[in-house]
Amino acid sequence: xxxxxxxxxxxxxxxxxxxxxxxxxxxxxxxxxxxxxxxxxxxxxxxxxxxxxxxxxxxxxxxxxxxxxxxxxxxxxxxxxxxxxxxxxxxxxxxxxxxxxxxxxxxxxxxxxxxxxxxxxxxxxxxxxxxxxxxxxxxxxxxxxxxxxxxxxxxxxxxxxxxxxxxxxxxxxxxxxxxxxxx
Numbered sequence: 001x002x003x004x005x006x007x008x009x010x011x012x013x014x015x016x017x018x019x020x021x022x023x024x025x026x027x028x029x030x031x032x033x034x035x036x037x038x039x040x041x042x043x044x045x046x047x048x049x050x051x052x053x054x055x056x057x058x059x060x061x062x063x064x065x066x067x068x069x070x071x072x073x074x075x076x077x078x079x080x081x082x083x084x085x086x087x088x089x090x091x092x093x094x095x096x097x098x099x100x101x102x103x104x105x106x107x108x109x110x111x112x113x114x115x116x117x118x119x120x121x122x123x124x125x126x127x128x129x130x131x132x133x134x135x136x137x138x139x140x141x142x143x144x145x146x147x148x149x150x151x152x153x154x155x156x157x158x159x160x161x162x163x164x165x166x167x168x169x170x171x172x173x174x175x176x177x178x179x180x181x182x183x
Contacts, residue, residue, distance in 0.1 A: 025037075025091070026096040035083050051068050051110070069119050074117040075149035086129050
């Protein structure tokens with residue numbers, strides 16, 4: 001069995017727990033910086049499955065960073081979890097789904113990778129619906145993303161796309177050098 005199939009089966013096994021949390025968060029929408037229950041539910045679930053959790057980071061009471069490390073080497077992979085709702089509208093943008101999906105991805109990776117050098121971070125980013133807050137920006141400004149090699153998130157949308165223009169990215173040029181096989 002290849003790693004991808006194992007990971008997919010693990011996601012299927014863990015999905016009911018995270019689906020229930022997504023529905024619970026949907027049923028109790030909380031606007032920017034008031035996501036006390038959503039933050040507690042998601043960070044508590046990650047803590048229960050073995051992540052180390054620090055709450056209230058970057059000056060935001062409804063934020064968290066959950067860490068899973070089995071090694072001090074290898075890349076640090078971050079998953080961004082949003083969970084705020086629009087004021088007087090609710091979860092029209094699906095952040096209840098985004099947060100739970102990112103946590104599910106981290107949980108599945110931690111479970112399948114076990115002790116093989118996994119370094120995961122889940123950033124609970126409040127206030128993403130409010131342009132004046134932006135939890136990810138505050139975390140970046142507080143240096144919480146220092147040392148992160150790769151960050152991603154799940155976000156609901158109206159269509160499936162094989163690729164999509166990134167909102168935030170850094171261009172880098174890589175040059176690979178290797179002696180020739182017959183040199």
